Amino acid sequence: MGAITKEKIEETTGRLLSSFITAPRDDSCEVLSLLIGISLVIRKTDGLPF
Numbered sequence: 001m002g003a004i005t006k007e008k009i010e011e012t013t014g015r016l017l018s019s020f021i022t023a024p025r026d027d028s029c030e031v032l033s034l035l036i037g038i039s040l041v042i043r044k045t046d047g048l049p050f
Contacts, residue, residue: 006042009042013035016034016035016038
């Protein structure tokens, strides 16, 4: 696996967001928790203020 770049994270987050929008109700909680996890990782690695 290559280095985690901001572009790669944004691409993955975009894919997860579209999964979240189209996901059946059961899956959306799981996808949402993944998105929250990714945003925490971005905040730690990139120092983004959110």
